[in-house]
């Protein structure tokens with residue numbers, strides 16, 4: 001195991017995040033506050049409770065995931081896209097690192113950043129609403145799993161991408177809409193048919209509901225189903241990364 | 254694999270996805286501690302060959318053994334033995350010089366060694382710049398950074414891909430000094446170039462490559478002797494308007510307004526043809542005031558070789 005190599009990549013990536021530390025910190029704080037002003041005050045005054053949870057608290061898990069999805073994909077993809085773009089990938093490819101070690105360095109760093117941002121959002125939300133987390137350990141575990149999954153997904157996008165705009169397309173055009181439509185800010189149970197059934201084909205529904213369960217102990221779908229869906233997504237990303245490294249696709253000529 | 258061989262290529266070929274065959278089967282053995290120059294024109298396949306050895310390009314066929322390790326099966330051990338200075342100036346931008354060199358050492362599996370890193374940076378005149386961000390450096394300085402990165406993990410084999418392309422005289426001199434010092438410490442150096450003088454000046458052995466084929470591998474001196482032609486230049490006492498008749502067999506050339514008569518001959522041949530030429534000249538009453546012989550450069554040899562295989 002090339003621990004020094006993994007550490008080198010991890011440190012390099014963390015240093016990159018460190019250079020934009022204050023913006024990275026401020027953006028989630030401001031965004032969270034804005035969500036509370038808009039959703040919490042404006043809509044929340046009309047809609048006091050969802051599934052027995054005060055609306056202000058109800059939207060916190062969705063808000064966290066919304067940020068985690070885009071942050072993870074962006075950071076996961078940027079980390080591997082940049083060396084491809086600048087040509088410094090030659091060093092990575094010539095280094096004594098296994099694919100697993102390389103991914104551990106990049107995805108580990110990206111997931112760390114996502115985790116930190118998620119916790120900042122949680123802390124900011126705490127200033128606005130009372131939050132009691134029913135299953136705190138499950139919450140942290142689930143959070144880590146989702147961060148890692150989406151960073152892996154980002155990593156795949158970063159290898160796939162042939163230009164900067166391609167890095168933006170998938171988070172902006174697919175993941176964010178799916179998150180909004182997947183009940184980040186409402187319970188899918190309030191939807192009329194056929195939309196409720198249609199929504200159940202959106203994988204993000206399961207992620208959000210599983211995560212929400214760790215907060216409140218209630219969920220629109222069974223927790224086991226949520227967890228299975230999350231693991232399936234994780235496994236799919238892992239397989240994609242493995243295949244990419246085995247074939248050298250878009251990494252080696 | 255003989256004890257002396259540090260790198261061996263057997264039947265290595267490469268056809269790129271687009272269909273370009275960049276390497277026909279290449280067999281090559283590099284001796285421990287030598288400076289080997291891979292010489293060939295642009296597009297010959299030099300970078301492809303190096304990239305395959307270093308793990309950046311996947312070979313279509315063949316096996317590579319680096320310091321006793323199979324480059325495919327035992328890639329970690331093989332790669333630890335290798336340092337690469339790429340042809341392109343590909344660097345990070347926002348990292349400091351010290352950080353990027355330290356990064357390289359770690360990436361190749363070594364723990365930190367500040368004293369060693371300091372030594373490299375000093376050798377490359379980078380120590381004063383160690384805190385500068387890379388993007389603030391000139392092209393020549395960036396090339397030094399790339400060399401420092403390649404040396405950071407104390408490789409046994411150093412690859413320099415076109416190391417002096419677009420490089421100033423000072424860096425060139427520093428680089429050759431460094432290369433010789435590394436070799437004295439037991440490192441093996443493989444460089445590519447399309448400058449003949451560079452191979453001639455630096456290398457112990459030379460491999461000539463063209464269109465993906467390794468045409469020959471020779472000791473530089475032997476190559477010079479074997480293929481090196483010599484030239485005899487006679488400065489004439491009286492300029493000649495044209496070559497006199499009867500001297501055709503020597504294929505002479507008249508230069509400098511008829512003041513210099515040039516004869517090219519094979520230094521290794523039993524009969525150089527010089528005594529008979531001098532007799533023939535004196536028979537015709539042509540006298541000369543000066544006489545000079547010189548060895549043809551690797552350039553001439555190379556041009557001949559490439560022409561033969563074209």
Ligand SMILES: Nc1ncnc2c1ncn2[C@@H]1O[C@H](COP(=O)(O)OP(=O)(O)O)[C@@H](O)[C@H]1O
Nearest residue numbers: 253269271273275294295296297298299300301
């Ligand atoms: N990534 C690539 N895809 C397709 N063809 C390539 C690629 N890289 C190099 N080539 C081709 O392979 C041949 C050898 O190139 P290269 O190894 O770079 O030569 P050199 O380094 O001797 O100039 C050239 O014809 C070049 O166009």
Ligand SMILES: [Mg+2]
Nearest residue numbers: 299300340415
């Ligand atoms: Mg080249």
